[in-house]
Amino acid sequence: MIVAEAGKGAVLAVQLTSKDRTGHPDYVALGVGDWDRSGRPSWVNVDRVFIVNPGGMRREAARVDAARYGRIATVLRGRYGWN
Numbered sequence: 001m002i003v004a005e006a007g008k009g010a011v012l013a014v015q016l017t018s019k020d021r022t023g024h025p026d027y028v029a030l031g032v033g034d035w036d037r038s039g040r041p042s043w044v045n046v047d048r049v050f051i052v053n054p055g056g057m058r059r060e061a062a063r064v065d066a067a068r069y070g071r072i073a074t075v076l077r078g079r080y081g082w083n
Contacts, residue, residue, distance in 0.1 A: 018040040030043060
């Protein structure tokens with residue numbers, strides 16, 4: 001999941017998983033959304049942030065709504081001291 005621009009054409013991304021991570025401090029619960037065709041609940045791993053060249057991405061993404069993105073952004077800001 002792309003979360004921000006990193007500059008020089010790169011983006012910052014975090015891992016999205018459908019493996020149940022309920023209560024795990026390194027994961028933010030997203031619930032169900034269009035990004036999972038099987039309709040499974042999903043979590044975002046905020047423990048690792050990747051710098052990605054968009055030209056090297058292999059999957060097409062879906063959007064999350066503003067409330068979900070806000071939850072992810074709040075956790076990432078707090079964890080990494082981002083503005």
